[in-house]
Amino acid sequence: MTSALPESQATVILRGIVKRFPGVTANNGANLEVRKGEIHALLGENGAGKTSLMNVLYGIYHPDEGEIWVNGQKVTIHSPQDAIRLGIGMIHQQYRLVQTHSVTENVVLGLKEYFFFPEKAARAHILELAEKYGMKMDPDARIWQLSAGEQQRVEILKALYRGVKILIMDEPTAMLTPGEAMELLHILRRMTAEGLTVIFITHKLEEVVEVSNRVTVMRQGKSITTLETTKTTQSELAQLMVGRDVLFHLDKKAVEAGADVLKVERLNVMNDKGLPAVVDLSLDVRAGEIFGIAGVSGNGQRELVEAVTGLRPISGGRIIVNGQDITQSPPRARIKSGIGFVPGERWMALIPGMSVADNMILKNYARPPIGNGPLLDREAVAAHTESLIKEYAISTPDRHTPIKRLSGGNIQRALLAREISEKPSLLIVAQPTSGLDVGATETIWNLLLEERARGAAVLLISDDLKEALALSDRLAVIFEGQIMGQFAAREANLEHIGLMMAGALRPGLAAAKDNSTAGESA
Amino acid sequence: MLEFILAAVRAAIPAGTPLLYGTLGEVYAERSGVLNLGVEGMMIMGAVSGFAVAQTTGSAGLGILAAAIVGGLLALIHAFASITLRVNQVVSGLALTMLGLGISGMIGKKFVGQPLAARLQPIHIPGLSDLPILGELLFKFDIMVYLGILLVPALWFVLYKTRIGVTLRSVGENPSAADALGVNVAFVRYAAVAFGGMMAGIGGAYLSISYAPAWIEGMTAGAGWIVVALTIFAIWDPRRALLGAYLFGGVRVLQFRLQPLGVSPNLLNMLPFILTILVLWLSSGQAAKRRIGAPAALMTAYSREER
Numbered sequence: 142m143t144s145a146l147p148e149s150q151a152t153v154i155l156r157g158i159v160k161r162f163p164g165v166t167a168n169n170g171a172n173l174e175v176r177k178g179e180i181h182a183l184l185g186e187n188g189a190g191k192t193s194l195m196n197v198l199y200g201i202y203h204p205d206e207g208e209i210w211v212n213g214q215k216v217t218i219h220s221p222q223d224a225i226r227l228g229i230g231m232i233h234q235q236y237r238l239v240q241t242h243s244v245t246e247n248v249v250l251g252l253k254e255y256f257f258f259p260e261k262a263a264r265a266h267i268l269e270l271a272e273k274y275g276m277k278m279d280p281d282a283r284i285w286q287l288s289a290g291e292q293q294r295v296e297i298l299k300a301l302y303r304g305v306k307i308l309i310m311d312e313p314t315a316m317l318t319p320g321e322a323m324e325l326l327h328i329l330r331r332m333t334a335e336g337l338t339v340i341f342i343t344h345k346l347e348e349v350v351e352v353s354n355r356v357t358v359m360r361q362g363k364s365i366t367t368l369e370t371t372k373t374t375q376s377e378l379a380q381l382m383v384g385r386d387v388l389f390h391l392d393k394k395a396v397e398a399g400a401d402v403l404k405v406e407r408l409n410v411m412n413d414k415g416l417p418a419v420v421d422l423s424l425d426v427r428a429g430e431i432f433g434i435a436g437v438s439g440n441g442q443r444e445l446v447e448a449v450t451g452l453r454p455i456s457g458g459r460i461i462v463n464g465q466d467i468t469q470s471p472p473r474a475r476i477k478s479g480i481g482f483v484p485g486e487r488w489m490a491l492i493p494g495m496s497v498a499d500n501m502i503l504k505n506y507a508r509p510p511i512g513n514g515p516l517l518d519r520e521a522v523a524a525h526t527e528s529l530i531k532e533y534a535i536s537t538p539d540r541h542t543p544i545k546r547l548s549g550g551n552i553q554r555a556l557l558a559r560e561i562s563e564k565p566s567l568l569i570v571a572q573p574t575s576g577l578d579v580g581a582t583e584t585i586w587n588l589l590l591e592e593r594a595r596g597a598a599v600l601l602i603s604d605d606l607k608e609a610l611a612l613s614d615r616l617a618v619i620f621e622g623q624i625m626g627q628f629a630a631r632e633a634n635l636e637h638i639g640l641m642m643a644g645a646l647r648p649g650l651a652a653a654k655d656n657s658t659a660g661e662s663a
Numbered sequence: 664m665l666e667f668i669l670a671a672v673r674a675a676i677p678a679g680t681p682l683l684y685g686t687l688g689e690v691y692a693e694r695s696g697v698l699n700l701g702v703e704g705m706m707i708m709g710a711v712s713g714f715a716v717a718q719t720t721g722s723a724g725l726g727i728l729a730a731a732i733v734g735g736l737l738a739l740i741h742a743f744a745s746i747t748l749r750v751n752q753v754v755s756g757l758a759l760t761m762l763g764l765g766i767s768g769m770i771g772k773k774f775v776g777q778p779l780a781a782r783l784q785p786i787h788i789p790g791l792s793d794l795p796i797l798g799e800l801l802f803k804f805d806i807m808v809y810l811g812i813l814l815v816p817a818l819w820f821v822l823y824k825t826r827i828g829v830t831l832r833s834v835g836e837n838p839s840a841a842d843a844l845g846v847n848v849a850f851v852r853y854a855a856v857a858f859g860g861m862m863a864g865i866g867g868a869y870l871s872i873s874y875a876p877a878w879i880e881g882m883t884a885g886a887g888w889i890v891v892a893l894t895i896f897a898i899w900d901p902r903r904a905l906l907g908a909y910l911f912g913g914v915r916v917l918q919f920r921l922q923p924l925g926v927s928p929n930l931l932n933m934l935p936f937i938l939t940i941l942v943l944w945l946s947s948g949q950a951a952k953r954r955i956g957a958p959a960a961l962m963t964a965y966s967r968e969e970r
Contacts, residue, residue, distance in 0.1 A: 221843060240836065240959060242832065242833065242836065249826075251830070251846050
């Protein structure tokens with residue numbers, strides 16, 4: 142029992158929060174103390190448990206253990222409505238707005254105290270709030286007409302309209318242009334000046350330093366420490382975030398890298414919105430090596446992979462596989478040229494409702510022994526699937542089970558088994574272990590190392606720096622569609638990687654920085 | 664010629680009235696995100712139950728009330744299937760139409776060929792009804808025609824100017840946004856679908872109690888399907904529903920007027936459906952231009968866990 146009342150300064154206290162999901166522990170004793178009127182950054186890598194912790198505070202998740210205190214009172218928060226009643230608002234990465242409705246309509250949705258749409262009153266109040274916090278806002282604009290930054294302001298207004306005093310923002314700058322991000326930071330400062338409190342989830346070091354008063358670093362579901370922002374540096378934060386001590390070492394046999402298998406030359410790719418996602422990117426991957434691309438997700442990794450596999454048109458550059466220019470080839474021709482692909486989004490490569498067996502033959506059903514003219518040889522399908530299940534230790538009731546019923550680790554193993562059994566000369570793997578537990582992660586890693594030993598060129602895309610460092614022979618850091626730096630993974634400097642991932646260290650600057658820190662680390 | 668046009672317009676308004684009721688109801692149902700292809704079934708059930716009740720009680724008003732209740736109850740079947748059980752809305756709606764057509768034939772057997780004693784009378788509006796030409800043209804209808812017209816601004820107002828309307832439209836556009844702000848998505852959808860069914864029932868009853876006025880098996884003759892198309896034509900807006908309903912009423916009337924002039928009746932029977940295709944084609948382009956299409960969540964069942 143804790144009898145001591147929390148400090149009066151603290152408006153929110155989370156103590157010993159544990160949140161488990163089947164197979165994963167998202168939070169494992171996380172603590173957080175937020176003071177009234179501050180901007181508190183919650184810093185950590187993907188999967189460190191930041192969002193999960195905030196979902197606990199906002200009533201979306203119910204913690205398995207731990208206590209929540211708000212304004213000196215111990216509370217239980219069952220739903221977002223409870224949280225709003227306590228003055229807590231949260232803005233998710235995905236905005237929850239009705240696209241065809243006006244700003245005003247979105248803001249007043251769900252308020253019960255009126256019958257007739259209080260258009261004039263609501264509009265006036267919205268304008269008043271917008272002005273108070275320095276936001277430009279047209280209450281009559283439709284959501285679809287607004288930019289990502291403006292839509293975010295509508296979300297902020299929704300919270301302010303409900304009298305929220307503590308605002309949680311999940312990766313608020315992820316979708317914004319640099320200019321919009323600057324504006325947001327101004328708005329947040331205005332809000333704290335008015336006595337509001339902001340909790341700001343991020344993995345960008347620059348933002349932490351620029352905007353927050355204090356920062357809590359999270360790693361692997363735990364809160365590591367809380368620091369005054371003025372008393373820390375980007376490099377210290379990078380070290381804390383990545384956690385030098387937890388790097389684990391794999392039994393990696395030396396493999397002589399062979400000829401270039403993949404060559405990407407000055408590749409340019411647009412994202413879904415038609416904005417540049419990959420900019421003048423060049424890289425080469427050799428046989429018998431794992432080439433890792435590290436970086437915060439959303440920096441062009443998806444577009445890069447889709448461009449190489451032929452799923453996304455490119456706007457410039459060349460892609461060469463095994464000396465063959467495949468820039469204009471359709472996906473099937475690229476598969477034939479020897480590309481195997483394990484996408485980060487598993488259901489892009491598997492059909493959830495179809496059986497394990499049917500999923501295992503998706504790539505080779507058209508040719509013998511599986512395909513026999515227009516017919517499928519069911520016996521060959523069975524033999525093929527059973528051998529994969531055995532060889533890759535895929536745990537499934539039988540081969541007829543819909544693949545979606547398997548556990549995450551087994552789904553991923555099955556997918557890798559299918560791709561590897563085709564003996565690709567280039568294996569592209571994105572986020573191979575995201576959402577998997579330690580055991581499953583290890584088997585997947587070993588499979589990838591076996592492919593490397595076999596002589597395949599492996600292009601590994603991972604948000605998980607630990608993974609990228611452990612597996613790669615060479616490593617590149619991607620930020621906003623550009624390679625910020627490329628080096629042998631053995632010689633990697635964690636501090637530099639952290640800075641590059643956050644865009645704080647750009648190519649060209651890297652060399653200078655290297656010299657200055659070389660002495661310290663030696 | 665003038666007389667021909669006047670007579671056509673005079674006839675088009677009552678002919679369009681059942682379509683108007685049906686469309687106004689379907690607009691509300693679809694605004695909540697539920698497509699109900701059972702309109703034809705609900706209209707024919709409204710027609711037969713309305714006629715049966717009006718004939719036995721001698722009251723047209725009670726007949727229309729009964730039709731509304733029957734239509735609403737039928738719609739609840741669709742609501743249960745598509746909202747609670749999350750069955751495919753197309754399948755469930757089609758089933759409702761077939762069910763309605765079948766049952767109405769069975770119930771209606773003994774009423775076939777009976778003239779309705781309790782029919783709706785045109786109401787006389789002092790002053791207006793006595794106007795030359797215009798009085799004859801616009802002010803010689805029964806109460807249900809005027810009620811239908813009055814419903815248009817009323818439903819438009821509710822949809823755009825009240826909390827109910829904002830809630831309804833939000834549920835049809837982005838149910839998870841509405842849910843996050845404390846709106847009961849399932850309840851809103853049930854209510855909208857039931858309302859749509861009641862309106863379809865009333866539309867059907869208008870056919871058998873006022874327009875015909877008699878019970879003929881299969882008398883809706885595809886009106887329910889035209890309602891579904893009109894809902895799209897209306898871009899889910901009650902005001903445009905009025906325009907569309909009378910336009911199609913006019914086409915129906917034209918069928919009867921042109922036949923004596925030697926136009927093939929087969930061709931004329933196709934007219935409403937040709938116009939439907941034409942209208943859908945035209946309105947799809949226009950809708951795209953205004954960036955207002957179908958409610959974004961139309962035909963998608965909502966479940967909080969699958970966010």
